[in-house]
Amino acid sequence: MRSRRLATVLVAPGTAYLILVFVSIVALLFSYSARSERTAALVAPVDWATWQNVLTDAYTWQVLTTTVLLGLVVSVLTVLVAYPLAWCVHTMRRPWQATTMLFVIFSPILVSVVVRTYGWAMLLRENGPFGSLFDGWLYHQPGVIVALVHVELPFAVFPILAAIRSVPPELGRAAADLGAGPLRRFLRVQLPLTMPGVLSGIQLVFALTISAFATPALLGGGRVTVLAQTIYQSIQQLQWPTAAAQAVLLLILALLVLTLFTGLARLVSGGRAAR
């Protein structure tokens, strides 16, 4: 059939690029992590010493814990900020207000993470514009968390806003008519119906946070180290096999998160279908 041949021609270059990249990424990452010497050779003798070192090093586990905890704290905080914000935008009466607010929320995405992180470094500095209010935040956990919430906020607002918009307004009115107070309306109608949006917001933020690099590198002050940074550090110390093993760990972590949330999302929507 003519249209199928055309479709194949159109889709082939992009698919070829992606498959080539995926395959070489997976193959190279594993090949590099299974050698102990730094060589640029495509194949090298298999040696599990690097994996052994990485997995038995307490530092690895400490970094992994920091990464996951940071992801949890940042994604929960971000959604706690984003949900009311999305609701506020949704209930704005005048279209230009909503458009302006959406632009404000969206604009940081257009600005490089490095620049935004630098802005936080200046805001949180001791003797900065806020005096001693944020003393002890910069180069410690709180500073990294605040900056990451700022960086990831738009990614949580948009799925939640989309979910809120998809709830028919009659449902709230029907619940009110049936005697439900504001809190009950929110907990029993609004929240369950917007849960898929909340979940995909959390998933996006969590995934972005565990792989964040520039913000923790610049604001962590060496005290807050996440997995992404260790890869960069290992490269700088010319320990390519270690970096490869750490990259594999990060990749596995990312895929685990993806699987976990896909399952959760299915659970949430499946529960609705069954009801």
Added chain:
Amino acid sequence: MTALVKALRWAWITACAVFITAPLLIVLVASVSTDHVLTGWPSGFTLEWIRTALSYEPFQVGFLYSIEVAALATVIALALGVPAAYAIARLDLPGTGLLRSIFVAPLSLPRVVTGFSFFVLYVSLMPTAYGTVGGVALAHVLLLLPFVISVVGSGLAGLDPQLEAAARDLGATPWRAFRQVTLPQIRLSLVIAAVFGFLTSFDEVDTSVFLMPAGTTTLPVAIFLRLEQNQDPTTSAVSSLMIAGSLLLAGLTAVALRRSGLFGTGRNEQKEQA
């Protein structure tokens, strides 16, 4: 709505707006302040830092480098992504679901892992690609493709597939039907994909930092490397130039789209034309 709820709403919106804009505003203010370290409202204003930043060579080189990388990455991503999005949305193709997930898969790949993987790919297979515009752009394509596919794909999804059939029925060849009927209607998606893709590539750090030697880097990487050492008003100046540039590009695009009537699928604009 009760007065209390109303007040709380505005308080929350204001707090969020301040939270979102504060780190950008402080960079802008610091870049024109005479104070070396900003401790409050600036004691005076100067353009000196901006001038220094503009003449600082790593930034000049980095700016050109970034422009080249972003332009090339955007062109490649569009060339690979637009035909694929069209085929997936419109043509008779088996396994569309699988294809779609292949094209958005790079989103779940941590950017640092992408950067490191391209690094080992280049050192072991293509040593000449390391640190070149092409090499960096080819890695950025991976970040832009999912975006191109989803923006162009949703643009196509909003179109009535019968329009192309109608054009062919009226005697247009399939190519003319695409060019005169479909293309004008997805132009908005194409422009958005191109501008956003360009900015994403221009601003990228996590991937790029692995792909170039410290001497010659793209602009955001140059800023990153400089910030690792110290902070000074020159960094503020180049940062605020980047903020201004990005917002200006986005703003200009929005204005240009509005003027060309590309938002004109809405009823209002069409009534004006009538």
Added chain:
Amino acid sequence: MTASASSIEISGVTRRFGAATVLHGISLTIAANSFHCLLGPSGCGKTTLMHLLAGLDVPDEGTIVIGGTEHTRTPAHRRPTNLVFQSGALFPHMSVRDNVAFGLRSDGLKGPALRTRVDESLELVAMGEFAGRMPATLSGGQRQRIAIARALVKRPDVLLLDEPLSALDLALQLHMRRELKRWQQETGTTFVCVTHNQAEAMEIADEISVMRAGTIEQTGSAQELYAAPETRFVAGFIGENNIFTGPGPVIDGITFPTPAADGQVLTLRPEHLRLVEAGSDDSRGGVRVDTVGFTGRTIRAGLRTGTGRELLAELPAGTPLTPGAEVGLAFDAGHVYAVPS
């Protein structure tokens, strides 16, 4: 009748999508300069057949000849047919004039000749003053007129219409039916129209093909289909009918003059039923009046037989009726029509 309007000959056309066969060896001849309707419920394959005629799809078996030339595999843009889509499918980014001019520009026409043709076509559908408007500013009926002008301007041998009126409200549909008929007569073009609305098909068509499950059940004029349905499906689909299944002569408590032959059912049109006093000589069985509805010219009465069967009767306005009344059912033997079940 002009000689240029060609007939269509469809022979043994089969179309499968995967495991599903949507058309089973359809054969049909459509006369030149006639208004032909493909009538059937949704999923009967009528739209698929239309796409095959338009060249938007290709049959797995069989041939399609249009105006004496085989066009089975000719792509849409090289066929002497044009299609009016159900949605109108107007190009939203082009003015009414550019929409109508699109097809002629495909043929390389330009300048004053193009303008004249476009204006003529817009005048035909009485939309001349809307030439500069954008489709989004038009009402549903106006858009459908433009869609028809856009197709007719190419002077096709055959104009195909896919449910052209189904998106319009009822009053507009009734008006547009007469318009369609008039345009067909004025242009002398063969019109082939797909519809699921039997009243529409009966009003506009010279000939109707009733389709079901990928086959054509019967082809004929509205009068022929109404008076002499060849299958039970046609009997039930064209106009309203009361259908009696069973050997007879007594079915559902109603005594018929002749029993149904094997494999046949008996049909009785609602307007052929009369109500008489229960137990009178004319009565062929007792029924109870369930519902009474006044439509203007007639009264539509829902009846129920002793066995619980529902029947519909259409009686002259003014017939005194009360719901719940027990009455006798009467009809002439000549109005009972037997069709294969």
